[in-house]
Amino acid sequence: MDPFQQMHEWKNNMDQFFGGNFWNEFEHIIKPPIPAINLYELDNELIGYISLPGMENSKQIEVYVDEYVLEIRGQLSPIKQSGKMHHQEILQGDFSRKIDLPFAVRKDRVSANLRNGLMCIHLHKKMDNTRKRKRVNIENEEE
Incomplete structure (x- = not known):
């Protein structure tokens, strides 16, 4: 059950x-939301640490980035069950989680690695290169 x-x-x-x-x-x-996530902001980047107990293969997880949202999907199955369970605190099963980001990030500059059940994701702040300086026209007023 x-x-x-x-x-x-x-x-x-x-x-x-x-x-x-x-x-x-x-x-x-x-x-509680799974997986547990710590998100740190540096000057122009975000570093996320995602707890994925038992996750050994990066093919078990999907990560999507859409400017202001980080989405993580997968399945946690950290323990090979045997015997009758008397107490359960380690969450397992399918998960899908969306995290709102504090600023827009670049979709082309994302890296992630998985080691010992901890995924580290590195996101870079999107800098708007389309901005141009606009010269302000100053009018002469007659006195």
Whole structure:
């Protein structure tokens, strides 16, 4: 049985009782976001560290960048299960997470590497090269 099945049923009952999607704003408390991410801003770049326990093959994960959003998808299966489970805290299963970025990043300057279940992603700030200086016309006023 899915360990979150009873919680899911309880959530649905609360939604029916209070109406609408009562628990949507509390979902991050009930079910923590996976994978866990630390994002650091430097002058013109972002460095992200993404915890992916058990992830050994980069083909198990997909990463997308769209200027202001970093999206990560994959499947965590860190433990080969055997025996009867009595306690579970290590999250596993399919995940999809979108992270809003503090500034636009270049899609052509993204690098990522995976080592020992920790992915490091390096994003560069998008600099708008299309901006041009505009000369301001100054009018002479007669006194």
